[in-house]
Amino acid sequence: MNTLYVSSPTKTLKKYDGSQLRPLFSYEHFGLKGNAMLSWVAPTDVTLTHMVDYEDKIEESKICGDKMLHFMIEFFPANLSTGVMAQRLLASIIKDLAQAKAPKAVLSRKGDDIYVGQGKLSISIASVSAVSTLIHFAVNITNKGTPVKTASLEDLKIKPDAFAKEVLKAFSSEFEDVMWATQKVKPL
Amino acid sequence: MNTLYVSSPTKTLKKYDGSQLRPLFSYEHFGLKGNAMLSWVAPTDVTLTHMVDYEDKIEESKICGDKMLHFMIEFFPANLSTGVMAQRLLASIIKDLAQAKAPKAVLSRKGDDIYVGQGKLSISIASVSAVSTLIHFAVNITNKGTPVKTASLEDLKIKPDAFAKEVLKAFSSEFEDVMWATQKVKPL
Amino acid sequence: MNTLYVSSPTKTLKKYDGSQLRPLFSYEHFGLKGNAMLSWVAPTDVTLTHMVDYEDKIEESKICGDKMLHFMIEFFPANLSTGVMAQRLLASIIKDLAQAKAPKAVLSRKGDDIYVGQGKLSISIASVSAVSTLIHFAVNITNKGTPVKTASLEDLKIKPDAFAKEVLKAFSSEFEDVMWATQKVKPL
């Protein structure tokens, strides 16, 4: 899994509005080939058109925040149940890495969300196109501009840049290891 | 996902030798229908015939322990990448639950293994038949009879029975929630 | 499979024009989660844009009727051959239920169509998105506004409301039973 942390977000990354979650985005704009994971810092404001989760749509949830650390994963081929499992594994990895950096905070994972106490640290979605599986996961850097009670990396005194790189490394290793685990067992 | 903790292991569960990891075992022997998760306490001694992981086979690993807490999951249909992702999510859930009960211990998940410091707490495998996906996950209750440096629930002062029930509840809820998450998103 | 008969069609159901046959429609508008089956009464006039069946498109078929009883099914994941088989099973179920209520009429199923004598009682289509399988099935309540020789529930003296509920119950039970039948057999 190829990874990239974009430290100076280009025009197309300036604001995460959901349009970026589409097949081949990381390849088209950053040359990341095949299974890929991209990360960058940007405000979030997902428009209704790009709202993938109908639960959010029905509840008219706002999906926004002034500054978030984004992760976007694409892997091949389309496999939504694998995608959702991977999304939650990513939530677990991020939670564990953040917990290690902020040992006094009380972090927990609930489904695809991470909480610090009662504050929601993250947003996430997974879906598929006809060719690939896509995951978006974003962590609040600040609590400004968020629509509900949130927590943020600022609260935890975690610097986004270094943290992003750790997450990219940890998840991409995990992903490769999972792929390998599907290629070494006999059928039952 | 239907779950069952078998407090008084029947003959077929007396020793985990790998033969139990087969399609429909939980239904045939315990009437658990559909997606199912079974748990019980038994010694482990996986014979070469039932060794599913060729990595173990090549390295001539011994897979044994005098007393382990077993979890066996079957879900439909066959999907090995989902199975391996689910296996690691289960490892993460068990690690978090054990950590909460033993806050001073240093627990970590590495792939499908849980460690307490340097001691290996668990063994696990995931594979598929033509009809279903199967996962076995077992946690040492004691360090006796294990082939490498291990850790155990005894070290962590965790009682297997209550712990098993918590794990069954947490993973089965997670699984249902994952299934639901595959049924509420629009394609990309 | 969650079911709902919408006795007072909302704006989005006022006319079936084919736009309703899209992923997550029943969830978005009626909160039906997961595998779902919706039913309501409305006129039909499928526009060319929403014509899913190219056979109809090529033959420039009109798909219309002044008053029809609609059934719309969505199940997960995408599986078109299962979808078409399910569509015909639904046709068979509706035919049998109608036959029981109108024992003197001569009903027959031909593929995904139901006939009363030479009159066509129904229209239907099945297709997939990247996330789900969708089926539309509609039965004439009146013969008015139909483009070919048709038959209708009025001819059979069948009341749409009660009949709709019977069909919802029969098909959803059948569907659950089919799913169960995929989870209780050993591979060959």
Place this chain on the structure above:
Amino acid sequence: MNTLYVSSPTKTLKKYDGSQLRPLFSYEHFGLKGNAMLSWVAPTDVTLTHMVDYEDKIEESKICGDKMLHFMIEFFPANLSTGVMAQRLLASIIKDLAQAKAPKAVLSRKGDDIYVGQGKLSISIASVSAVSTLIHFAVNITNKGTPVKTASLEDLKIKPDAFAKEVLKAFSSEFEDVMWATQKVKPL
């Protein structure tokens, strides 16, 4: 779908014991290529080893009868939900054809079973190998040697040979038509 009615059962068909329900049987023994449907008359006595349905196994059901009309279908590739849907569609087709020949009898389909009044007319199972989907469906010709209250073609005054050929024709046409229906629709 290639079809064959074997009027003089060969040695391998003399008794249906479940061993015939395996990949490529119809091709190996009768040269039926690709998607295939075979029919013949023979007694049934399914041994425990060849019992595919764990529900039968758990309930220690006997699957037997002195003289039954057998249908065995194989299609490619493996797709169990399509297989079970197809199995029920076959039950529906057989029920309708038998009803037409015995208009005074009260036939009904319940899942994959056909009943005449309270008497069970048929047995059936569907499963998959790694390469194909397999269905067995058999109809009692006589009530002799059956383990429960049954009905039979004799009761209905239906001659097995001609009936078998009608069923072969009807189901194989239906199957081809279903395949075609998966190849003429646009995605949603």
Place this chain on the structure above:
Amino acid sequence: MNTLYVSSPTKTLKKYDGSQLRPLFSYEHFGLKGNAMLSWVAPTDVTLTHMVDYEDKIEESKICGDKMLHFMIEFFPANLSTGVMAQRLLASIIKDLAQAKAPKAVLSRKGDDIYVGQGKLSISIASVSAVSTLIHFAVNITNKGTPVKTASLEDLKIKPDAFAKEVLKAFSSEFEDVMWATQKVKPL
């Protein structure tokens, strides 16, 4: 696999701009049912909107030529790895057929491209929709209007019409034979 060589290209085929590579095109416009392969002669100028290959998009490749022999294949269901393998097999078949007609030329296949010496003879792409697999393959008839150093059927003294028909016959036979080869082996 149904095949058609359109000797007098209709309006929709007058120029290949990429819009033709969509599900059911051959059925909608030429009545080719099911797995289908269409061929015709037309200039090529693929617009950015219809550029399927992101590698081309990134490199801002021009995909054009004044006169090309087009082949468009659709088969069911969606299976992209089979599609890409089939695309290369097609390249191999065309290369071998052209080589036989021009024994002194040095033809070679590199991936999905055919070369005559250093000149590129062909362009090609394969992708999927939610219902089918699609391949476009085109061979230069002339070197006029091409964006790179090319070779053409004119160079090889090969007449497009007869050649097209040979290719249609060879690939469609190969495809049927491949399908048959998936229906005659036992699982491993």
Place this chain on the structure above:
Amino acid sequence: MNTLYVSSPTKTLKKYDGSQLRPLFSYEHFGLKGNAMLSWVAPTDVTLTHMVDYEDKIEESKICGDKMLHFMIEFFPANLSTGVMAQRLLASIIKDLAQAKAPKAVLSRKGDDIYVGQGKLSISIASVSAVSTLIHFAVNITNKGTPVKTASLEDLKIKPDAFAKEVLKAFSSEFEDVMWATQKVKPL
């Protein structure tokens, strides 16, 4: 795709009897991880038990030869149509490489077979397990011990060792390139 030419065949490779064509063989015996391709020289005598192709079984074909160059490929996951397409692409690659070394010989590929004039140069089969796709392809080194009119590498003056390495390199590159081609296109 990991590749290995075993110049001194170990015990398990001494004779190809078909038992080697099983999941994970290359990993278990030679440590080749993941998608893998193995090659070696050995006599062939496939026993009836290990005959995968029912066409051979029905025709009671003998599959044997005193000295053959073997190629065995395994890739993940199971996908039989991709496997058969890959098998034929391999035949095409081997044919082209041999043709380049023996320019005066008349080589041709027919399906999964290579011919030199009327002499059959090769044997091959492709199938799947529940976890992977497997291909065996072997080329006669000598015509001794073969059951039909054959051709051999000896006839073509091709040395097996160097040739094997060329084939391993060419096919593994092609395979990687095919995988990449499934990860760079937008859906249609």
